[in-house]
Amino acid sequence: MNTKATVIYWTLFVIIAAVGLVFFFSGQDLISVQSKGLWSVNFLQQNYLPAEKELLQIHIIAGKAGRETALVLAENGGFFPLTVSPCGAIGEVNLWNQGERWCFPDIRDSVSFLTKEKLADQLPEVLFSTISYDKTIFYGRGDTGEIKTDTARYFFDRSFAVDIGYSFEEYVDLQSAAQILVTQCRTERDLPSCLEQNLPVTWKYHSCPSPEPIPSNLRTLDFCVLSTGVQPDQFPIQYEIALDFTPLEIFSVAGITAAYDGDTNTYEIRFLPDNEAEEYTIYYTNWKGVQGKSGSIEDIFSDMPAGFGLYQKSITLENTVELNCPVEKEKGKVYLCVEGTLEVVYVLSDQEIVSGETYLTVTSNRDGGESAASGFIPLME
Amino acid sequence: MILFTKKALLDDLVDLLVTVIIGFFLFFFLNGTLTIGVQQSNAQTLSALTEFKRQDAAINNLNLRMQEGTLTDPLIIEALIDRSKSLGGKTITGCADYETAEDCQRDTLGIYIGTTNYCVWDETDKECDTLALGTSS
Numbered sequence: 001m002n003t004k005a006t007v008i009y010w011t012l013f014v015i016i017a018a019v020g021l022v023f024f025f026s027g028q029d030l031i032s033v034q035s036k037g038l039w040s041v042n043f044l045q046q047n048y049l050p051a052e053k054e055l056l057q058i059h060i061i062a063g064k065a066g067r068e069t070a071l072v073l074a075e076n077g078g079f080f081p082l083t084v085s086p087c088g089a090i091g092e093v094n095l096w097n098q099g100e101r102w103c104f105p106d107i108r109d110s111v112s113f114l115t116k117e118k119l120a121d122q123l124p125e126v127l128f129s130t131i132s133y134d135k136t137i138f139y140g141r142g143d144t145g146e147i148k149t150d151t152a153r154y155f156f157d158r159s160f161a162v163d164i165g166y167s168f169e170e171y172v173d174l175q176s177a178a179q180i181l182v183t184q185c186r187t188e189r190d191l192p193s194c195l196e197q198n199l200p201v202t203w204k205y206h207s208c209p210s211p212e213p214i215p216s217n218l219r220t221l222d223f224c225v226l227s228t229g230v231q232p233d234q235f236p237i238q239y240e241i242a243l244d245f246t247p248l249e250i251f252s253v254a255g256i257t258a259a260y261d262g263d264t265n266t267y268e269i270r271f272l273p274d275n276e277a278e279e280y281t282i283y284y285t286n287w288k289g290v291q292g293k294s295g296s297i298e299d300i301f302s303d304m305p306a307g308f309g310l311y312q313k314s315i316t317l318e319n320t321v322e323l324n325c326p327v328e329k330e331k332g333k334v335y336l337c338v339e340g341t342l343e344v345v346y347v348l349s350d351q352e353i354v355s356g357e358t359y360l361t362v363t364s365n366r367d368g369g370e371s372a373a374s375g376f377i378p379l380m381e
Numbered sequence: 382m383i384l385f386t387k388k389a390l391l392d393d394l395v396d397l398l399v400t401v402i403i404g405f406f407l408f409f410f411l412n413g414t415l416t417i418g419v420q421q422s423n424a425q426t427l428s429a430l431t432e433f434k435r436q437d438a439a440i441n442n443l444n445l446r447m448q449e450g451t452l453t454d455p456l457i458i459e460a461l462i463d464r465s466k467s468l469g470g471k472t473i474t475g476c477a478d479y480e481t482a483e484d485c486q487r488d489t490l491g492i493y494i495g496t497t498n499y500c501v502w503d504e505t506d507k508e509c510d511t512l513a514l515g516t517s518s
Contacts (some may be wrong), residue, residue, distance in 0.1 A: 009396065012403050033418035035425040044433045052440045053462070057455040060447050163448050235450070319506065 011222075015224035039151060047147045049156035054145060055158065058123060063162035065118040066138035068239055069111055070166050074227070076368065077241040078171055079104030080114065093242040094220040096178055100248060107171045108132060115140070126158050138164045166237060167229045174225060177203075178243055186245045189254065192216050202226040208238050217275050219245045246276055252294075253362040255343070260381045266331055266349040267379055269360065273344045276317045277364035280334075282346065283373070284353070284360040285312040290376045297373055298365060311378060317346055319364075356379040360361075419438035431467075438472030446477065466490040476500035476511040485509035 035041065072081055077094035079085055085094035087103035096103060112131045117130055119140075130141040142158030177200055185194035192214040195205075204211035208224035220242060227237035255272040270280060283297060287310045293300045301312050317334045325337035325345070335345040352358075359376040439462040444450040465474040468490055472478070475492065480487040484501040493499055497514050 007400070012400065016403075016407070019407070023414070033422040033431065035422055037426055041429040042428060045436075047431065049433065049436055049440070052437070053458060056443055056447065056458060059444070059457075060452060060455040063447060063450070064453050161503065163450075165450055345449055 008085050013331065019296075033090070042149070043152045043154070047152050048148045049155045051145065051147050051154055054158065056149075057161075058126060058142065058158055059160050059162050061122050062115075062119065063138065063159040063164055065115050065122070066133075066162060066164040067166070067235060068118060068237075069114045070164070071109070072114065073105075073110055074237045074239045075167075077239065078106075078107055078110065080110050081233065083282075087244070090222045091239050093246055095220065095242045096175070098183060098244050099246065099315050103337045104175050105171075106169050111168055127189055128180070129227050133141045133168050134167055135169065136163050136167045140161050141377045149245060160226065163246065165235055166227065170227060170229050174239060174241070178241065181245055182245060189251055190216075191219060191245055195221075202228055215253075215317045219247075219276060221245065244260070250274070250364050250366050250369055252371045252374040253364050254374060256362050256374070256377055258348075258360060258379050260355070260379070261347075264331070264347075264349070266347050267308060267353065267360075268329070269362070270337075272349045273342055275321075277366055277371075279319055280317045280344065281346065281363050281365060281370065282317065282360065283317045283363070283364070284314075284348075284350075284358055284379070285376075286310060286352075286354065286358050287312065288359070289379075290359045290361075292375070293373075294375045295372050297361075300373060311352065313350070313352075314367075315346075315348070317344070320344070353379055355379060421510060435465060435467055435472050436462055439474045440477055442474035444474065450479075463493060466492065468517075476509040479509040 010281065073079070075081075076083070077085065077096065079094050080266075080267075085096065085105070087095040087098035087101060089095055093104075094105075113134060113154075114282045115131045116128060119126070119131075126145070127143040128140045132139060137183050139161040140159060142160065144222050145156050145158045147154045180196070181198055181200075181203075184198050185191055186195035190307075199205075202225055203215050204224045204226070206212045206222055210224055211224070214221065222240065223241040225239040225241065227239070228310075230237055251274050253271050253274065255270070257270045259268045259270070260266075261268060276363050281297075283306070285301075287301075287304045289303060290300060304310060304312060315332075320334050320336045323336050323338060329335055329345060329347050331347045331349045333347065336344050348360075356378055358379045360379055361373040362374045363373055364371045442465070442470045443452055443458060444462060461474055465472050467473070468479075468484065473479070473490050473492060474484060476488070476498075478502060479489070482504075483489075485502040488494070488500045493511075498511050499514060501510050501512050502508075503510050
């Protein structure tokens with residue numbers, strides 16, 4: 001072999017040996033070629049995906065917190081749990097009104113506060129600044145999250161917006177329905193009838209699953225209202241609210257009658273009771289001028305001339321609540337009788353009463369005020 | 382004076398042939414090994430991307446279920462993502478992701494095998510519902 005051939009010969013062996021050495025030192029896969037886009041793939045797998053999972057988790061927890069908040073608020077008439085409405089409560093049911101005053105809860109504030117409390121428990125590492133709602137979308141502004149690995153840092157917004165299938169704006173409809181109901185029925189003496197006619201179908205007295213008949217002796221009532229904005233089987237919202245139907249002005253006394261008892265020379269006065277009245281006042285007079293008059297007692301008797309043997313007498317009666325109706329009734333005592341209808345009975349005895357020339361009316365009193373007189377009836381034998 | 386003897390010419394010819402043959406095999410050897418390396422690299426990347434796509438699609442599926450209000454437990458997210466599989470390019474995370482009655486009823490990917498749920502096709506809404514064992518639609 002000449003020199004030239006020897007050089008070529010050994011060069012080839014050197015190349016083969018070099019290739020062999022490369023294969024040997026480059027690892028198990030002959031020549032190890034790294035994955036393409038290794039950093040990008042690692043970024044997606046180790047930064048982006050964990051962030052997406054965390055966001056999904058935040059959304060699930062926030063949605064659940066939103067639904068729980070809706071349930072808790074509804075159970076408390078929109079008020080924060082364990083707080084009592086400024087208008088008071090019937091048992092544990094918060095009143096939305098009292099007299100002329102309305103005490104509607106601030107739903108937006110309650111939702112924000114209550115949800116923040118729940119989220120702080122379940123997601124203590126995330127800070128939420130604003131929590132509110134728009135129709136059925138429940139949303140919150142969260143802080144910036146960070147997923148850090150050896151080769152990358154990924155920042156993402158931890159805010160959420162979840163459709164919870166329920167709108168807190170339903171309270172606006174409820175409040176307007178409550179106002180209409182109170183306006184319609186507060187002035188009605190027969191409250192149960194008025195409510196039966198005007199109560200929306202989703203409103204039930206006292207209980208949603210087993211509603212009770214509306215009692216005639218109460219004017220502050222608690223209602224269970226079924227939500228119309230959600231599917232009851234998926235997300236059953238039941239509002240517990242109470243309304244005060246106490247009339248702003250005292251009802252004038254109705255159904256006044258007088259029956260003469262010749263044996264005792266007394267008059268049995270009867271009239272319909274008023275549960276809101278603290279006491280009643282019987283007025284009787286021999287002034288014929290009261291005939292056909294009604295309204296304020298003060299106004300009616302302001303026209304009565306002095307002298308001429310005219311008198312105006314009054315007797316104040318306690319409003320008795322318990323039924324008490326003996327057959328033999330004593331003079332000067334008040335009874336509550338049920339003889340067909342519920343009536344207050346009083347036996348009046350006065351030697352000055354002249355049949356056909358004495359006129360009588362009854363008023364009711366509450367909180368220092370007096371009702372108008374509905375009219376005078378003559379006392380006849 | 383250079384003499385080209387017969388032996389010298391023969392040696393040169395042998396050298397040439399040996400060089401050509403070795404070069405030829407070396408070319409194929411190097412080409413093959415380098416190609417395999419690149420292909421493996423491609424396969425690794427594609428596999429990683431496929432896995433990413435599967436997980437990302439599973440998260441999207443779960444987002445949809447969350448918005449529908451049917452996913453309320455954050456603790457099962459990881460298990461649901463791990464269990465998701467691909468069917469004809471579509472990632473199936475739960476019954477609701479099956480598009481045909483056949484796939485739904487058979488639970489083609491066996492998503493719910495070993496769990497307490499099963500899939501039932503709702504003919505009215507044309508969708509696949511998840512039911513707990515022991516219950517029926």
